[in-house]
Amino acid sequence: MSQLPRFVVIKSKHNGKYLTKIAKEESIAKGLSETFVNFRGEDITSPLVKFELERAKTKPGWFHIRYCYNNKYLTMQSKYSWYFLASADKPLEEDEIDWKNTMFKPIKTNTFDNDNNKQEYLQFQHVTNRYACHSTWEKNYEDGLYVSDKKVDDFDTFKVLDWESLVIFPKTTVAFKSQSGLGFYVSNKQDQYMRALKDANIFDQWASHEISTVGDGYVRIRNLSTKLFWKSENTYKAVVADSNETTDKYTTYLPIKVADNVVVLQNFGYKSFLLVEKDVPGIALYTNESNISDKTKFMVVEQVTSRKIYNINFRKEEGRVYKLSVIEKSHAVADNPDNVHSTMRLTLEFNKTRSVSIRNSVSLTSDVKTTFEIDSIPLIVNKEKIKLSADEVTAVGQWGTTKIFEALTKTDYTLRVPPKTRARVSLEVTQGTCEVPFSYAQKDSFYDGTSKILEMDDGMYTGVNIFNINIKTSHETLP
Structure with missing residues (x-):
């Protein structure tokens, strides 16, 4: 198999x-x-x-x-x-x-x-x-x-x-930007055909599209100016936004992610990729390429000026702890050459390492400026328990990225060493990863001054932290 x-x-x-x-x-x-x-x-x-x-x-x-x-x-x-x-x-x-x-x-x-x-x-x-x-x-x-x-x-x-x-698109409207070297947005401003036009802007209605998922990861692309779906037509296999069919296989495309926010689109009917190609009026989209190339690649750009995430609700009871490992972080030696017991104090230093990631299920990287409000984050307490900690909020980086940081930590340890003995002290910690799902509200602001609020439940927090600090001591006779 x-x-x-x-x-x-x-x-x-x-x-x-x-x-x-x-x-x-x-x-x-x-x-x-x-x-x-x-x-x-x-x-x-x-x-x-x-x-x-x-x-x-x-x-x-x-x-x-x-x-x-x-x-x-x-x-x-x-x-x-x-x-x-x-x-x-x-x-x-x-x-x-x-x-x-x-x-x-x-x-x-x-x-x-x-x-x-x-x-x-x-x-x-x-x-x-x-x-x-x-x-x-x-x-x-x-x-x-x-x-x-x-x-x-x-x-x-x-x-x-x-x-x-799967390519999971944003819930907002998007524009497609050709990656063939021209960098033009795909628009039907000139005529009924979808073209990569030099004068097309990201905020144009002709360049605005809604993406709906159908079947096993296929999509239909609805142009906002015509309010109709893209279709790869029969005659020249050119793409036009003129279909109201919801079952036509020539209106259905399989997106394949080839970079952080770049996709290719394969038509379900023709089994061919869309590409930008010069024709008499300009540069149009056709459905006649069998291989992936720069001409078949399109950047997906959200038509959003800013985004705010708030009302984050962690479902810590549905979180999990995994990848547990015991790590020696520091060690020290104390020698007592005298003939009597000696009380000694050692300082153990170690780096307290953490990583934090907070993101949603969208496959494509967004360049939309995103801010978010959060008052606590999940933290592993032991291998069975996760708590929410307000003290660690400053550890959170940008939405959709992983932030790794270290903090130098010192701890003093006092021990009693027998005569003519060397004491070896080691500090061990348990490190683990936790995943906690969450819901949230998302407010998107658009180029026309309007905004939209979405209630989402596809958030996932992933964090790595240490816990269960344990100090071990062993003894050996001095030579």
């Missing part, structure tokens, strides 16, 4: 939707846990459909499935209910016949999709020798994920999609 991606979206072959957690309102109405998972996800770019395949430590070829939204692992609901919840705090693999075990084995299977095209799908065998299946026959549990004693055609077959290959 080919190498599986680390972060994935799991799509049901039966209904074509993505595995996600149940909506809160539905869980209350049906009396189900909020961690119940079902195949109801429709937006592949939503943080609610992201999972991680985490390799098992004791069984090669087996994985744990971590739900990234709440940092919990898929586990059976109980010994008597074989439906899955995203509720296990830790991966469990000790007892292979225990229903709590969280291990799955992906099994490759080739089957045909709804268009009769041969596709690679996966089945997930649970460690109890049952198979994960899409449920359709119990009303309250409809579209849930459960384990069956036997394989069930189509209901036990899933498409696994690479989350990290």
Whole structure:
């Protein structure tokens, strides 16, 4: 079987939707846990459909499935209910016949999709020798994920999609800037065709576009001047913004990220890339390039003058601590050559290292000036606990970046050394990484003086800090 991606979206072959957690309102109405998972996800770019395949430590070829939204692992609901919840705090693999075990084995299977095209799908065998299946026959549990004693055609077959290959666009309007060397914005100001025009401006309505995601990471591009979608036409494969079709494959494009904020766009119908090319009136967009080149690259530019992030709400109960390691940070030696015990004082110095990253799920790097308000950040207290600390707020750098810093720390240690003895003192710390999801409000200001507020829940805080300082002493006789 080919190498599986680390972060994935799991799509049901039966209904074509993505595995996600149940909506809160539905869980209350049906009396189900909020961690119940079902195949109801429709937006592949939503943080609610992201999972991680985490390799098992004791069984090669087996994985744990971590739900990234709440940092919990898929586990059976109980010994008597074989439906899955995203509720296990830790991966469990000790007892292979225990229903709590969280291990799955992906099994490759080739089957045909709804268009009769041969596709690679996966089945997930649970460690109890049952198979994960899409449920359709119990009303309250409809579209849930459960384990069956036997394989069930189509209901036990899933498409696994690479989350990290997705291009997640901003929620705001964007402009496309040609990277062919001209640096012109793509606009239809001149005529009905999309062109890279020298006199096009970022704030022009002709250069403004809304991006909507369809299917497994494809997009449709809606021009604000015509309020219609881009379409690669039949005659010359030129791009025009004149379609109101929502199912036409020639209006659908696969974005591929090639740099921080640069993409190429492959038309789903022609399987060719868009490029800028000279024609009689000027420089137009065509859909006839089979390879990626400078002519096919477009910078994605947000049409936002400034951005403010506020009302950050960390869900620390859904945070996780991982990558724990014990590090010796400092050591010192104290010799007592006398014939009597001696009390000595040592000063141990070490660098207190931290890193902080606060970002959202948008794939593309933005050059929009962003400020954010934050009154506390997560901090690891021990391997089981995360707290929010107001004392560490000054450690936060810019939105979307990672800030690493060190602070020289000193600690005095007093010890009693026996006669004719050398005491060796070492200072050890535990270092760990924590991830904590958060929601926030985002206020965007635009070139026309208007602004828009969005309520978002795709934030992720990642931090590294040390804790559990421990001083160890050993003795040896002086020579």
